Amino acid sequence: MIEVLIVLIMTALATATLGVFLLLKKEVMTTDALSHTIILGIVLAFFLTEDTRSPLLILGASLVGVLTVVLIQWLQNIKLIKGDAAIGIVFTALFALAVILISRFLDHIHLDLDIVLVGEVLFAPFNRMELFGYSIPVAVVQLGIMAVINLLFVVVFYQALKITTFDQIFARSIGIFTVLIYYALMVLVSVTAVTAFDAVGAILVISFFVAPAATAYLLADRLSHVIMLSLGVAVLNSIVGFFIGYYSDLTISGTTASVAFVTFTIAFLFNKDGFISKRVRRKEMHSDLLQLMMLKHIESVSDVGKEDVYSHFNQSQRMLDDAFQSLQKRNLITSTADKMRITDDGVRLIQAKQVEFGLTTRGVES
Amino acid sequence: MMDILSSFSFQIVAIGTMILAFACGVIGTINVLRQNSLIGDAIGHAQFPGVVLAFMIVGTLDALSLLIGALIFGAFAFFVIQMINQYSKISLDASLALVLSSFFGFGMTLKSYVQGSSAYGHTGGIDDYIFGQAAYMLRADVNIILIVSAISLLIFIFNYQRIKIFIFDPVYSHMIGNKPTVMNALILVMTIGLIAAGLKAVGVILIVNLLIAPGVIGLMWSKRYLYVTLIAGFSGLVSAFVGTYISTAYVGFATGPTIILCLSAIVLFSILFGTHGAVRNGLMRRRHAA
Amino acid sequence: MEKLITVDGLTVTYNEKPVLWNVSTSIVENSITAIVGPNGAGKSTLIKSIMGMVEPLAGDIKINGQSPKKMFDQVAYVPQKSDVDWDFPTTVLDVVLMGRYVHKGWIKRYTKADVKRAEEALETMRMSDFKHRQISELSGGQRQRVFLSRAIAQDADIYIMDEPLQGIDVVTERLIMQTIHDLQQRGKTFVVVHHNLATVEKYFDHVIILNKEVVAQGTIEEAWTKENVATAYDESSVTL
The missing domain is CATH 1.10.10.10 (Winged helix-like DNA-binding domain superfamily/Winged helix DNA-binding domain)
Structure with a gap:
């Protein structure tokens, strides 16, 4: 049971770190798009490996995630259609392709649609590995690594990220590779979404990315404080969501997303610049x-x-x-x-x- | 081929998806032009808890009560998005994503409760609201699609000039006596209605596609609103027919996703080769890029 | 001269700060009245109030003795260019036809006579050759001409314009002002938000100098003085 909670908290930490920048760069719906299309990547990689546990699945899925971002960016850059429409047509098309590939060629493999959408964090401890002589769930290791990488990314590139997010043109003028920073961020988002996929699925991972960040953004004024607070909120949401879900026999990712909305609502209503005041x-x-x-x-x-x-x-x-x-x-x-x-x-x-x-x-x- | 065209189940599915696709194409174009395309994504997902709650209250998968549940939650989700936008510094895309994932998560929580409880009967079919099961569309589903689409299109036709002025020049629209709140409500009623009506038949992802892709196609071929709307409606309609045909004729092609792929193929072709597309405008050489 | 529009004690707030503060003024019939004032003086708010688009905290506006909301068909509006979606798929003629909207019944179907009226309006603004053009292809000056055509097609008595001369070419500026004077000869009244202090005397016969409240108003001779402008712009010396 404690392992399940750890997986959930690792997911929350890995996603919330990046979530703040997605929120500020207004790329949350792009993230929604790529979290859907990584399913296509998983399917394609499975054709190659025929193994549901191959690490190549993570690679393939991440690649398709990045491809999604590239496609959306290309459509937005040629300026024929508006940004939000670009997101909408790209992700639905790639998602549809994934569903057809599954139903046409992978019919023999049982694919629980619920798990695709909302994951099942309770299953995480079943898939284990040996590390330093201990038996540890693979998910804990993978998500732990992601959390550390994301945190390092934010710490190392903090100033560049901050300036790029605040004023892209200024950032470019002082020699920051804004495109590189953007794609680095989106690659990490892809890989994180893929790693978190088994635990929380394609749709609810969005809640993990955006809800703690949005909550913290309403409560804190400085970027560094927003990031730290969002990590705290993410952990809090996970713990409360976990206990409600676990003891009421409900889907834990679902309860965590619901709790995350409640914390957001509280912040929305009661922050010093909030709805009530x-x-x-x-x-x-x-x-x-x-x-x-x-x-x-x-x-x-x-x-x-x-x-x-x-x-x-x-x-x-x-x-x-x-x-x-x-x-x-x-x-x-x-x-x-x-x-x-x-x-x-x-x-x-x-x-x-x-x-x-x-x-x-x-x-x-x- | 005649076997398929004359089969009753094909006819039901084809008629249902074609009408829905036409109406979504026409109404969706409004949201595409207003740069509010993804509202359908958010509302579609957010309607899910409404569907489950309606099932919990009524106890059966009765199409009409599920529709009402979906409508109520669709409107509620929109209200929440509006409140977040009006009273906080959270941007629109973040509030859409927040409402989308939170409401959907709540819906899945309710569903896991229903499945874990012996008080409720068979729940198979609730999942259809996510991926859709067009192949199992019933006469009752088609009737609902027909009625909601007809109402939406009638609202659209009777308010065509109003809507056109509102999208193009909202200040002028207000000045000549059309309240923005009324105009927004009008557009919202049509959008939420179509999403709720189509949810079970084709699933939320297809609805999102049907609301956006046809409008994009229309804009690649014409610069007149009326033609854009008609091209949108008919490209939806044709894709629905072709998609339904392919999915009936070949094993393993689910109807909803197949329709999306048909539409996506037209979108891709139109963006590249449309009269207002990339090649004609020399955009492939990145002249205006960035 | 007859007062066509009267504004009495108008106070409008935005975010609970007064944008307009106890404004009492009037627009004389058949005048060409400029509304001038610094940024944030409430010029746009004043014209939006006259058009009945803003709910004031206090005060009263009458057009011909009637509430503005009942008079919208008699008021033609030329918006600021930034208020419009220029990517909208529509043609020049289509935009001008929108001016006929107020005269239509519930379903708003345009007739041949409406199209003729719209084409005449385009002719007045010398835009007939452009009538099938898509609006995104037009230059700034051409866009402004289309908007004035739309207002003309509306056959209104009062024209309200928000900075119509902002960012347009000299030819268009001359044409717009010529058209305004022609229409004045035919009894129309103009209320124009104007930003260029140098051309106030040349183009207008009445002026309202605004800075959240009315600093001065009346004919150009009465109200357009250095002192009044300096008060409004909060500067010791202003070159007119």
Whole structure:
């Protein structure tokens, strides 16, 4: 059981490291494409080796993954079709080819479609190897190596990756081989997706690439922090997903993807610039501004009646009442027998605000 | 050859896929032009938990209730994508991928629950929603495809000028009285409907292809929206017919993937040799490349 | 002179910051009015409000005494070039026909008369030879002419234009301004967002100087002074 968890965590670490850059370079859907087409690579390599456990499968699949990226890039470069359409036509075609090759020539081999799509991390420990006298699941070794390679790649090329991601043209101008960096990244993505394939499948590996990165991106501001946080989130998702899946007898990759969405949603709602704080802040600012506009209106049309003020604004009765009462409470207006007038405090506030909003200060005249 | 053409099962499958492919070609072109092609990919995958939930509630694989489940989750997924775009700095491609994989993962979780529980009956067939099983298409499936396609195409025809102006010049469209929210909803209803209707018959990957490839073909042959749309619709229709024929005549050619390959062959030919393709435009010499 | 459009106490916010601040102004019938002001002054927001495309926080806009949303067929709009998808598969004539849209019933089928009107509009802008061209093949000046043709085909009384002279050739600039003056003779009214301070006096008879609020407005003689422009652009000296 602990081996299963280790496989899952290794998958999460290997994918999340690269995921941050995929997210920032807007290449996540390209990754979705290549994670589908590596199935074609596995099938083609199988024709050559006739062995489902041959390391050549990883090589073949990675090659097709890279080929997918090359094709998409070529279509995008000739500028006849838009980038997203290029992704869509390339991956569906190669995926369809894979399905037909399987059904036509590999009918005798049972291929569980569920495992193709979502993998089965529980099976990972069955395939074992000897290392330093210990029997270890092959998946742990493979994914462990990938995690280390990806991490090394990010650490060694950190500055180049950072500049390329931020400003490709500037990067090129200072002599960074942006194309090389891009393909190196996509090769690693391919190989990682292939290695993670048995455990989490073609579709859910996307969740592993993107969800922790997106969560961390909402919570941290500096690139290095985003990367570290995404690793932490990835491990957390895996542990929670594992225990839910394992003890409820559900597909573990599925529960991990579901948990990953929950963590993302929490970050989305509650981060300091997130949905809830944005809504609250917007409401506060809206009511501040409404009060100010009311004040301004009362200033320009003195001795105005309440009804006249209200009819000037396209706001709900409640918003207007709140604003009106607040203005009275703050002594910015005086209201006597339905005639309103601005106070000296009110005039000063308007002047201050006009400066704050960068308006010409002709308000001083009044 | 006549044997195949006159066989009832071929006719059912051919009619179902041809109508679906035509409608997807026409409607998909809108999304291709708006650079929103992959919305179909995200929504198609995200509808899967809706299908499983509908099965859990109804207890059978009744086509109509599964359709409703798919529709609800399709709309929900779109709503989530919109919220992420509006209220965070996550880019569109990342939010599509996030929703796609998370919802699908949730669907697979639900499915593993259903399969592990004795409370539910036979679940064979749920998988069809991923890869599709066009060869086993039933009369009821064709009826649903027919109705949804007809509704989508009617919406399209009645709003043709509106949609055209909206894609080309959204600000002008708004100015002459077409609210952007209404226009977006219109396009979304057609797209989600077609995906949900076609999911079981042809699977999500084929739907994605049907929504994108015909539009790309159309754009390689014409620079007039009406013709682009018609070329898209008919190239979908022809590919569906040929694909269904091949898959019926030869063993081992699943219908959905075969249709994709037919369409892909036309796409490749069109991109290279279309009147607005690469060769005619001298793009093969990388004149405008990069 | 009659006030055709009145704007009263208009406040529009974006991200809870005021883009327009208590703007009261008016457009005189049969005038050619320039809206000038620095970047971020709210020029585009003002014209979008006049077209009923923006929900204001406060204030009121009337076109001929009516709400803008009821008057959209009487207002022709020439957009900024960047707002449009230039790869869209459509021809010049097709784009101009869009101007006839507002006069059509529910299904919006164009008739022979609509096509004739569109062709006349293209003739006015000397674009007849281009009517079957795909729009992506046009130059910047030609694109602007197509948009003005579309507005003409709409047969509206009011023309609203967002920087129509930005980035176009001299010939087109002269042609556009000539057409605008011709149409003025036929009773039309023009509201034009304009960026080139040097040509305001030459091309326009009224001006609204804007910087989130109205700095000055009126006829060119009244409002177009160095002081007013300097106030709007927040600079001590401005060469006109």
